[in-house]
Structures are given as C-alpha cells and as structure tokens.
Amino acid sequence: MKGIVFTEFMALVEETWGLKCVDDLIGIVNPESGGAYTSVGTYKYAELVSYITALSERTGIDASTLILTFGKYLAKAFMKQYPGYFRDAGDLFSLLKSIDNHIHIEVQKLSPNAMLPSITYEEQDENTLILHYQSQRQLADLAHGLILSCAEFYATEIDIERISISSIPITKERFTIRKIG
Ligand code: HEM
Incomplete structure (x- = not known):
C-alpha cells in the first residue's frame, strides 16, 4: 500500500x-x-x-471503529494533497461517482503499485447513490469513513446504509447513501 x-x-x-x-x-x-x-x-x-x-x-x-475513524482522517489528507479533485467535482455525489473512472485511475497512473478497490455506482434517484465496494482488502470501513468526511467537506448531510455481500477473499459491500434534509 x-x-x-x-x-x-x-x-x-x-x-x-x-x-x-x-x-x-x-x-x-x-x-x-x-x-x-x-x-x-x-x-x-x-x-x-x-x-x-x-x-x-x-x-x-473495535477494529471497525478504528478503521472508520482512520478513513475520516485520511480523507482530510487527500483534501490537502489533491484539492483539485474536490474542487472539480463540486458536490458529494459527483466526487463519489468519479472515484473509479477518474480519481483512482490517476492515482494508479502515478503509482502503478497502488492497491485500490473497485467503487462502482448506481444512481437510484437524485438524493440516493448506491456505491459498490469491492476489494481484496477488508477496508469497507475505510470507505465508510472517507465518504463521511467527503460529505462533511461539501456540507451535505447523509445517511449511509451498508450491506455486506461477501468478505474473504473478496470483500463486497453495498453502500446506500441518502441525502437528508
Ligand atoms: C480525492 C479523493 C481520493 C484520492 C486522492 C484517493 C486515493 C487513494 C489512495 C492513494 C489510496 C491508497 C492506495 C494504496 O494504498 O496503495 C486509496 C485507497 C482507497 N480508496 Fe481512495 N482516494 C480518494 C477518494 C476515495 C473515496 C471517496 C473513497 C470512498 C469510497 C475511496 C476508497 C478507497 C479505499 C476503501 C481504499 C483502500 C484500498 C482498498 O480498500 O482496497 N477513495 N485511495
């Protein structure tokens, strides 16, 4: 990593x-x-x-809470190191939708040995985005923390519902992210 x-x-x-x-x-x-x-x-x-x-x-x-806390912290480092992605996306859902087909692709280009998850999405309606996390690592809690900090960055109140699809050797989780208020 x-x-x-x-x-x-x-x-x-x-x-x-x-x-x-x-x-x-x-x-x-x-x-x-x-x-x-x-x-x-x-x-x-x-x-x-x-x-x-x-x-x-x-x-x-517990480990889950620690990893989630770390995800929130890591997002702040990304905001400092890669402010352009946050500025260009302009809002939470656009940022989340650009992880897989833009942000992580650029990360991989700069660092071919980066270990990145797959984060695909489905747009349910204008207030609901579904993210599919898939990785050989068990870091769905990290994704959760990253999403929470990104929401805070755009001052967007959200509710996250998580469903675990599989765990070892491939972790798959579905995050349903709803804007509230
Ligand atoms: C500007 C925003 C972002 C940047 C620059 C970025 C970049 C990175 C980098 C450098 C890594 C580490 C790769 C390695 O250790 O080799 C990583 C991993 C990861 N990223 Fe992103 N990321 C961003 C946004 C996000 C967001 C919003 C999510 C939430 C869904 C996310 C999910 C993850 C996860 C879960 C990992 C851990 C590896 C894994 O689970 O397989 N990233 N990202």
Missing part, C-alpha cells in the same frame, strides 16, 4: 494517543519495514492490519 496510508495512520495515532503509543505499536508489530514510513514508500497491507489489531487491543476500541 502507498506510504500516505501509513504516514497518515501514524499521524492519527500520535495526535490521538501520543508518540509513545506509536513507538509501542511499532514495537509490537515489529514490521519488516522497520516502521520508518515515508509518503513515497510502499508497504504491506498486512502491516496495516497488524497495527489496527494492536491498536484495538491497546485502546479497547
């Missing part, structure tokens, strides 16, 4: 639980990479999973 995922994960842990927690997690996980993450590096998905598991044990917060 791309370095930004790891540098932002460590930044979230440091801001929320302190530098000692970062050091402790690296000590527990004892990653192949040594734990010195850079945004230009590439690291194993399994390393992220180990951090989440260790952080969950340490904080007592």
Whole structure:
C-alpha cells in the first residue's frame, strides 16, 4: 500500500494517543519495514492490519471503529494533497461517482503499485447513490469513513446504509447513501 496510508495512520495515532503509543505499536508489530514510513514508500497491507489489531487491543476500541475513524482522517489528507479533485467535482455525489473512472485511475497512473478497490455506482434517484465496494482488502470501513468526511467537506448531510455481500477473499459491500434534509 502507498506510504500516505501509513504516514497518515501514524499521524492519527500520535495526535490521538501520543508518540509513545506509536513507538509501542511499532514495537509490537515489529514490521519488516522497520516502521520508518515515508509518503513515497510502499508497504504491506498486512502491516496495516497488524497495527489496527494492536491498536484495538491497546485502546479497547473495535477494529471497525478504528478503521472508520482512520478513513475520516485520511480523507482530510487527500483534501490537502489533491484539492483539485474536490474542487472539480463540486458536490458529494459527483466526487463519489468519479472515484473509479477518474480519481483512482490517476492515482494508479502515478503509482502503478497502488492497491485500490473497485467503487462502482448506481444512481437510484437524485438524493440516493448506491456505491459498490469491492476489494481484496477488508477496508469497507475505510470507505465508510472517507465518504463521511467527503460529505462533511461539501456540507451535505447523509445517511449511509451498508450491506455486506461477501468478505474473504473478496470483500463486497453495498453502500446506500441518502441525502437528508
Ligand atoms: C480525492 C479523493 C481520493 C484520492 C486522492 C484517493 C486515493 C487513494 C489512495 C492513494 C489510496 C491508497 C492506495 C494504496 O494504498 O496503495 C486509496 C485507497 C482507497 N480508496 Fe481512495 N482516494 C480518494 C477518494 C476515495 C473515496 C471517496 C473513497 C470512498 C469510497 C475511496 C476508497 C478507497 C479505499 C476503501 C481504499 C483502500 C484500498 C482498498 O480498500 O482496497 N477513495 N485511495
């Protein structure tokens, strides 16, 4: 996975639980990479999973909640690093519809080794968008957190209903996103 995922994960842990927690997690996980993450590096998905598991044990917060929280945080990094996508899309549904056929395609061009999910969509009506998440990784909670932060960015109130279609080896989830108010 791309370095930004790891540098932002460590930044979230440091801001929320302190530098000692970062050091402790690296000590527990004892990653192949040594734990010195850079945004230009590439690291194993399994390393992220180990951090989440260790952080969950340490904080007592379930892994799903931690991954969702991380998704919200990661979206803020994307907003800083790639403001053009947010500006150009102009509204929440347009942004979400452009992930698969534009944003992630550009990410993949710049970083051929990026590990990206498939995020296809169906437009149910003007207030309802259905997203289909599909990945070899189990990061639907990350998608959930990313969507929530994007909604906040556009000041759009939403309700999300999730249905799990399958989990291992391919995770498939359906997100029904409704604008409210
Ligand atoms: C400007 C907006 C976005 C940018 C620049 C972006 C870019 C990226 C990057 C760099 C990664 C990491 C790839 C890797 O680790 O190798 C990633 C992964 C991911 N992205 Fe996006 N993304 C954006 C928006 C979104 C949104 C709104 C969603 C929500 C549906 C989403 C869903 C995901 C998920 C779930 C992953 C984790 C990999 C997986 O589940 O297989 N992305 N994205």
